[in-house]
Amino acid sequence: MTSPLDPVVESVHARAYRIPTPAPEADGTLEWDSTTIVVVHIRAGGVTGLGWTYCDAACVPLITGTLAPVVCGRPVLDVPAAWSAMRRCIRNLGRPGLASCALSAVDIALWDAAARVAGLPVARLLGRVHAEVALYGSGGFTSQSVPQLQAQLDTWVHRQQIPRVKIKIGECWGGEPERDLTRIRISRAVVGTGVELYVDANGGYTIGQARRVARHLEAADVRWFEEPVSSDDLAGLAELRGATTVDIAAGEYGYDLSYFARMLGSVDCLQIDVTRCGGYTEWRRVAALAAAANRDVSAHCAPNLSAHVALATPNFRHLEWFADHDRIESAFFDGALDPAGGQVVPDPAVAGHGLTLKPDIDRFATA
Secondary structure, eight states: OOOTTSOBEEEEEEEEEEEEEEEEEEOSSOEEEEEEEEEEEEEETTEEEEEEEESOTTHHHIIIIIIHHHHTTSBTTOHHHHHHHHHHHTGGGOSTTHHHHHHHHHHHHHHHHHHHHHTSBHHHHHOOOOSOEEEEEEOOOTTSOHHHHHHHHHIIIIISOOSEEEEEOOHHHHTOHHHHHHHHHHHHHHHOTTSEEEEEOTTOSOHHHHHHHHHHHHHTTEEEEEOSSOTTOHHHHHHHHHHOSSEEEEOTTOOSHHHHHHHGGGOSEEEEOTTTTTHHHHHHHHHHHHHHTTOEEEEOSOHHHHHHHHHTOTTEEEEEEEHHHHHHHHHHEETOOOOTTSEEOOOTTSSBTOOEEOGGGGGGBOO
């Protein structure tokens, strides 16, 4: 039996929104002109929990038709139990991909609802260990002109005082290495020597290309080489890790615990995307797995959702303040955090993760 002190999940609602980018964007292996966000609202005990994932609109029927019936009627404070039930119900759908993104959005909304019912920030409910979360500015798309790249870097470093920045390289599947190296040199000149510079090839290089590029990265004091080769090439990542002093990072396409377990020996820092991996519940298991292997974890994208679980992760390094997601979250969610200064501190007096969806986003709703 339940009581007003043990409220149950009453309803689960999901909707997708497709938000155009200011201009066409690209990294080393993909081009896009919009970002789709699938938003979940969960009602329980007089509060509304909010979660989302950056994924295809096909997540909506998965959430409302498959996951919602499993979650509704369960005590909202028993989030791990609800997560386990959802995981079991998607067994025949396959865990990686859309199903895991849908699971992530619902799990995040459940934790937010549970924290609001308890009158606590999500970080306190999970068990806070840090006072603040370090972050890095992320963008530097290969589609940007040199002046556009310089302006973005200048904003991050000199206006917002962010001491860590990342740009995209590996253009055209590694087909423009000289342009990549030019953009690295330009970036170092803009940010100066006191700022950490990172690069992300999005799996665009071959092993040989990545090894040669890594020598130039060392010369430019680049500290982070993300997905130099495909993240599926664990042997290649491990080989590069042994061949360079630059930290090798990957993991953003991890959808379950076993994926991250396989990757641990191939990277210096494990990236986790809270909107893909299975939400806060699976994030905590992945972070513990990484800690057992003496690895840090870093949050991939979705910065405002990642901040609270980052505060509760002992082996946390930094949060990716991705330009596209920052644009969406700051425009369409009340309570969005400000990255100025290079760290964020969610308000400890606000229950849940402190975010609410603005009605302005409705004009971007998909059919």
